[in-house]
Amino acid sequence: MPETALDTPRMWVEFADPADTNQRFRCDLTWLTSSWSCIFGSGCAGIYQDRPDDGCCTLGAHFTDKDDVSRVKAAVAELGQDEWQYHEAGQGGRWKTKEDKQLKTRVVDGACIFQNRPGFPAGAGCALHQHARMRGIEPHTVKPDVCWQLPIRRTYRNVKLPDESSYLEVTITEYDRRGWGPGGHDLDWYCSGNPAAHIGKEPVYLGNSAELGELMGSAAYDELVVRCDAHLVAVQAARSSGARSLLPLLVHPATLAARTDAGGAQ
Numbered sequence: 001m002p003e004t005a006l007d008t009p010r011m012w013v014e015f016a017d018p019a020d021t022n023q024r025f026r027c028d029l030t031w032l033t034s035s036w037s038c039i040f041g042s043g044c045a046g047i048y049q050d051r052p053d054d055g056c057c058t059l060g061a062h063f064t065d066k067d068d069v070s071r072v073k074a075a076v077a078e079l080g081q082d083e084w085q086y087h088e089a090g091q092g093g094r095w096k097t098k099e100d101k102q103l104k105t106r107v108v109d110g111a112c113i114f115q116n117r118p119g120f121p122a123g124a125g126c127a128l129h130q131h132a133r134m135r136g137i138e139p140h141t142v143k144p145d146v147c148w149q150l151p152i153r154r155t156y157r158n159v160k161l162p163d164e165s166s167y168l169e170v171t172i173t174e175y176d177r178r179g180w181g182p183g184g185h186d187l188d189w190y191c192s193g194n195p196a197a198h199i200g201k202e203p204v205y206l207g208n209s210a211e212l213g214e215l216m217g218s219a220a221y222d223e224l225v226v227r228c229d230a231h232l233v234a235v236q237a238a239r240s241s242g243a244r245s246l247l248p249l250l251v252h253p254a255t256l257a258a259r260t261d262a263g264g265a266q
Helices: 066-076 127-134 145-149 182-186 209-216 218-240 253-261
Strands: 012-017 020-028 096-099 102-105 152-160 166-174
Parallel strands (some): 020 166
């Protein structure tokens, strides 16, 4: 299925952070109410055509800070050989390396060292993710930041007002191809704008509630839910009004395309 255009219209909402009076959230309702869902192992083609089983794990993950490294280090200490295909290769801290002076997970045999390959008894996929699921904890508590955040993108901007006051704007939106930098346009396949991945049973704001709660804080996430719920009510009202089609700013175009391909109503 072809990906939808990157520069599609979006519906945004802004609200104050209940936990911080100097901070406001700017959230992409079009993305957060979309039907995107991770389809690793169920149709994901991988970001590189010659590595279809890697998903987006081919390049390894760059760490954001010391806390990010410490979280993964603690999880590594718990991983057994039956959970992690490259257990031996990762001992002695060899699961991490430096690339262009930045710390990241090591790449072994063409992909991230934590990526179990097809045929491994514990199953293909991220050993850290599987470790978390087996223990009944959220994957974001053991995985590198960039891994559990994708394809949600959080950015910051200082906004100055005419009265010379200012606030920190926190944007929550889709981590599309552009989030990877100039090289993002060269990826052979990418999921966030691909209708093939817009088959989730829940919208992103519910299906990724743990991740959003971690990114925003629980109080701000609760405020987001209220606004996403209201947006979906507005979408349903637009559907029932007899309009021939919905504007892409109301519904993510990849979600619309997926429903059309499945024979569902727009």
